[in-house]
Amino acid sequence: MDIGGINFVTLLSTLIVASVPILLAALGELVVEKSGTLNLGVEGMMIVGAVTGFVAAVSTGNPFLGFVAGAAAGAAMAGIFAVLTQVLLANQVASGLALTLFGLGLSSLIGQGWNGIRPPVTGDVPLGPLAEIPVLGPIVFSHDWMVYLSFAMVFAIGWYLKSTRGGLILRAVGESHAAAHALGYKVRRIRVLALLFGGAMAGCGGAYVSLVRVPQWTDGITSGAGWIALAIVVFASWKPWRVLLGAWLFGGISVLQLNLQAAGSRIPVEYLSMSPYVITILVLVLISSGRGRTMGAPADLGRTFHTSQ
């Protein structure tokens, strides 16, 4: 399975782990955007989740509590955004950007004194004999439980949005908040709940960075993962399955370029590093060329709603 000096099985196994944080954050943002709100503060929610999760896991010695705390912190950050945009009707783009800047500063403040500490280990799921299966074992059956949870979330969100009444209402609110309001649905409440869910997912993704992927706390540890998550949602044209694909593509290429270097390849790594963004730009061009409705962008995405309108 060696291609160009790179073992494909281990590469796939690594990229699955590397893509978990952006996958979780992007799934959360997908639900938020489906409800018609654009929250650009994903990076801020992630990094606050990362530091809170880290502090909680180290203090309690329990990585599970770390993820719970990370999710709670992410949701709290989203709560601020919800108050700003849904109650005070502030501009969503500006509020989202502010949320990111706020999160970066806040996480740095909370993280003072937590540098250089090793968090408790998040263990692999004991799948026993399954992990011994050639090829499939290392790729699919040798990860920690957060990896499987993130896969489960792809299924769950896909199913919820497509096949449940709740999902239908959520999408209706995103497509036309005026119509949904006229039918008697609580547009604001639904959007706030979606935002809180998205924040929790981003916080969880952040905690994965500081507890599993790196694992340590330092300022700016998410290093742009939140922005990549935002790009993936657009790339995936608001479909959960394609979010998974996008996360693997974006996460995979960053892993692949390091692997190529280690294997002594002569392909300039800059091409690989920029390729996901090139693809995203192409997708954006397609969307803006008038095929937006078939691409799946919610019609009322980013528009402020008030009952008086």
Place this chain on the structure above:
Amino acid sequence: MKRRLLLATAAALMALPAATFAQGMDKVKACFIYVGPVGDGGWTFQHDQARKALIEEFGDRVDASTYQESVPEGADAERVLTQMALSGCNIIFATSFGYMDAVNNVAAKFPNVKFEHATGYRRDHANVSTYDARFYEGRAVTGTIAGMMTKSDKIGYIGSYPIPENIQGINAAYLAAKKVNPDVTISVVWAYSWFDPAKEADAARALIEQGVDVILQHTDSTAPLAEAAKTEGVIGFGQASDMAEFKPSPRVASIIDNWAPYYIERVGELLDGTYEQGATWAGIAGGEVQIGEITDAVPADVKAEAEKVRDAIASGELHPFTGPLNKQDGTEWLADGETPDDADLAGMNFFVEGITGQIPN
């Protein structure tokens, strides 16, 4: 500029110490600008330790309480340096290579403030000094351990940027490893960052997947060691600071930057009026590069060999780059027994023969 020249000439002619002419200071305000957080456990951490050592050494005679963390190398650095100079700092330690332009720009505007730039080479103005450490001497020691301990004969190296300081380290480590293990090969991964824990961890993982079982790093975080700890039999080294929390394995030894003696010396000179512009490049002998404890995970004979290399470098018997050595393309670099001069080292932009990778340009 002229006065300084006059002073120096006069001092040299009369064989009198410059202190006779220069004015000492009652109290020095020393300020620090850091590229990373003080808690990085590596590069910036060590500079901050030296800052604390200053306070310990001089007590009330020095105010070393001003420092700024995580300052990006660019316009922000220039702003921070200007702010520091305006706020009455007498001497400013700029602790990253990337501050070079900013330091020289700001120094032009504040001729009475002394600027000390770590690992730089530009001294455009009379008030700019540079200081550096011969990290490559430490690399020869860790390279020796790497060469003797690798079972796969593959060692990995995480470089930050393809600049001479990194290239010296890669060459020195490879040559030392090759000396004790002729079969050894080295894989280099460039992180294009001094400090990006997530990327460093991924780079370490990529190297381990290539069969590497010893990882050397020229990046500042402990992330590669944390990654190495996940795989049985993979070892690494502390970089810049001891990184003791990963003892006894994967961290089996470390290269420690010890800036305290230099900072104490320079501030002391400012206090007693003997301060002169200078360029320092000290190594193991001067105590600026220290080898951290070699742990019990290292077999006794390997430890003895590493200590032998360390002591031989300290005493001047051994230079990590001693001919005959060829460049990667096969052309001759050093003749038998020849060693490079400092200018040659400081501009090193090629791999030595035997390393297969390319240096990105």
